[in-house]
Amino acid sequence: MARASLKRALMASALLSISACGTTSGGGSAPTPAPLLPLQLLLAPATNVAPQVSPDGRWISFLRPVNGAMNLFVAPADSIGxxxxxxTRTGRGLQPFDVSGNVLYRWTPDSRRLLFPQDANGDEKWNLHVVDIASREERNLTPIAGKEVSFLAFDASDPNLAAIAVKDRSPYFPDLYRLNLTTGERTLLLRNDRMLAIIPDHTLRPRVGLTIAPDGTLDLYRLTSAGEWTMLWDIGPDDAPAINATAYLQAWGVDRENRHLFLFDTEGRDLTALMALDMETGKRRVLAESAESDIAGVLYHPSTHALQAFATMWTRTAWHAVDASIAPDLARLAAVDRGDLKVLSRSADLSRWVVQYMRSDAPIAYYLYDRPSGRATPLFVGTPALADLALSPLHPYEVTTPDGLRFVSYYLLPPSSDRDGDGIPNTPQPTVVLVHGGPSDERAQWAYGPFVHWLANRGYTVLYVNYRGSAGFGKTFMNAQNMEWGGKMHDDVVQQVEWAIARRIAAPGRVAIMGGSYGGYEVLVAMTMTPERFACGIDLVGPSNLERFMPHWNVDRMAAVVGDPRTPEGRAFLRSRSPINFAANTRHPVLIGQGSNDSRVPKYQSDTVVTAMQRAGVPVVYAVYGDEGHGLLRPANTFSFWAIGEQFLARCLGGRAAAMGNAFDGSSVAIEAGIDYIPGLAAALKERK
Incomplete structure (x- = not known):
């Protein structure tokens, strides 16, 4: 979830230094404005996403929209066409990724089926489905209404069996089951009334459990052969975020012998190291570490489960081989494309790899790498319609805060605004600050982002910002967020705005702020607690009341990071960091979007702040989607909200906007407040098909 903070007056001056990426020079003539590209082109769902190779190397799977709904596709590996x-999903379709960006579906070990989760209109109550790729016969393996089911592991000796976690008796403590992937039969492996998460080994035996103590300490336990939990490792509150990073980066691993658990650790160090933890003795040894940044990804052998490589990311991603046998492959792949490499999946024998290249100024490119020949063959690009457009690159810049924290953020300029190619626009530009969600499992990074290019095409500079608590910058940086929601986290954002103004990148008085989830919270903080700082704000599914928020948070973890809702002092502190209590201070327009089925930020969080802002006499536009959850997944809903958004920004900052036209066709949007603030909105909604 995105969080924000109160304003402290910061002077940017020499506190930030900039390192710009190269841009092309436009010469000395007056710039020609870039063509106004259709919203439906720039923000369209990727045509091809999340490719995976089957374990036997014969097939490539991926997701592609059919009539606007994401569906699974399969092709022979040598014939992607x-x-x-x-x-055959319709409506909201299948969700390609979880909230941390991890692919949600997977191949079964026999390469005959695909296993994938499905919820109900974004409520995150997942059931597991399986589809046979030959017959296309599909089955819901866990038809448990209103309960959360998650995949854990396949049985190494039987490809038809898997371990799953089911929160059927408690919303906090999952029971473990063995699941037959053909019949759907479930066999109880462990009835659990204590552990928040449980890790099985390759035989599906539950091995390690995790709890959080009231002081934020994270405890790992091992399950003995007698069925008792005994302490394995006591992890202090400052080092607990490393375990969270293990989870959201999917870095958990168990070795072939079912003896060692692989996970991140920061005990005695600032940057994460990958450790091997003996699940019997608790002894640990370092497998990988870096002096540059936290580990940003790991690559395990798909059959032996041994660590082969790891990634780091400061401004861009770099891979480091641990297994010398794949070092030539990584070097060969690094030379294929100018983008940042990521290995998405590999066949069981390593003969075939699916890889992606992330660029900041072009859609993602996917390749199939044939290891025996050393050839990488293009599969497709994520969004072919955008492949030939002239898009602006991201520029990284380094930030040093007044209390000495160092991190990286990025900015992107409108096309043709930087004629001499020095990374600074010829004149200061209206600017949108884009705040990522999470915050602790996300970061702004050098990547292709449809939203930044949409904003740039409309004539805005985009500040794509990190802040204390963003992932990847070390333990001290991560823990600096503690008790700073609505405090120094917001200061970090404001500091970067002041730097951009001082560098003549951003135009004074013409800066908006936009974000979703935690980023939406930061928007509300900015607009209510620093009401004169930003000209307007766009909040999508951001919480406004920290006292009542956090249905997905463990209360002990929340108490350590945000504030303790169980004590009078903690509740008073949370009130002091809740935008709902400062809504009367709002001075500038706000656009708020909300999904009715959001289980992370329930709709009342937006309802109440909208009402409070209306009482303050401030223009607030409130768009509600009855068929969405924590974010907008249906393309028609995405188009409708951002069609409103660009009209909103044009009125606020003076940028460009396309006519709304048919942007609302097929959308469920209901405008619960402020319909008259957007010129033509009421009429466009009446014409909706």
């Missing part, structure tokens, strides 16, 4: 759909 022969892909066919194996699911």
């Amino acid at each position: 022969a892909a066919r759909a194996v699911t």
Whole structure:
């Protein structure tokens, strides 16, 4: 979740230094404005996303929209053009990624089926489905209404069996089951009334459990052969975020012998190291570490489960081989494309790899790498319609805060605004600050982002900001967020705005702020607690009341990071950091979007702050989606909200906006406040089909 903070007057001056990426020079003539590209082009769902190679190397799977709904496709690995759909979803479709960006579906070990989760209109009550790629026969393996089911592991000796976690008796403590992938039969492995998470080994035996103590300490336990939990490792509150990073980066691993658990650790160090933890004795040894940044990704052998490589990321991603046998492969792949490499999946024998290249100024490119020949063959790009557009690159810049924290953020300029190519626009530009969600499992990074290019095409500079608590910058930086929601986290954002104004990148008085989830919270903080700082704000599914928020948070972890809702002092502190209590101070327009089925930030969080802002006499536009959850997944809903958003920004900052036209066709949007603030909105909604 995105969080924000109160304003402290900071002077940017020499506190930030900039390192710009190269740009092309436009010469000395007056710039020609870039064509106004359709919203539906710039923000369209990727045509191809999340490719995976089957364990036997014969097939490539990926997701592609059919009539606007994401569905699974499968193609022979040597004939991607022969892909066919194996699911027939409509409406909201299948969700390709979880909230941390991890692919949600997977191949079964026999390479005959795909296993994927499905919820109900964004409520995150997942059931597990399986589809046979030959017959396209699909089955819901866990038809448990209103309960959360998650995949844990496949049985190494039987590809038809898997371990799953089911929160059927408690919303906090999952029970473990063995699941038959053909019949759907579930066999109880462990009835659990204590552990927040449980890790099985390759035989599906539950091995390690995790709890959080009231002081934020994270405890790992091992399950003995007698069925008792005994302490394995006591992890202090300052080092607990490393375990969270292990989870959201999917870095958990168990070795072939089922003896060691692989996970991140920061005990005695600031940057994460990957450790091997003996699940019997608790002894640990370092497998990988870096002096540059936290570990940003790991690569385990798909059959032996041994660590082969790890990634780091300061401004860009770099891979480091641990297993010398794949060092030539990583070097060869690094030379294929100018983008940052990521290995998405590999066949069981390592003969075939699916990789992606992330650029900041072009859609993601996917390749199939044939290891025996050393050849990388293009599969497709994520959004072919955007492949030939002239898009602006991201520029990284380094930030040093008044209390000595160092990190990286990025900015992007409108096309043709920087004629001499020095990374500074010829004149200061209206600017949108884009705040990522999370915050602790996300960061702004050098990547292709449809939203930044949409904003740039409309004539805005985009500050894509990190702040204390963003992932990847070390333990001290991560823990500096503690008790700073609505405090120094917001100061970090404001400091970067002041730097951009001082560098003549951003135009004074013409800066907006936009974000979702935690980023939406930061928007509300900015607009209510520093009401004169930003000209307007756009909040999507951001919480306004920290006293009542956090249905997905463990209360002990919340108490350590945000504030303790169980004590009078803690509740008073949370009130002091809740935008709802400062809404009367709002001075400038706000656009708020909300999904009715949001289980992370319930709708009342937006309802109440909208009402409070209306009482303050401030223009607030409130768009509600009855068929969405924590974010907008249906393309028609995405188009409708940002069609409103660009009209909102044009009125606020003076940028460009396309006519709304048919942007509302197929959308469920209901405008619960402020319809008259957006010229033509009421009329466009009446014409909706």
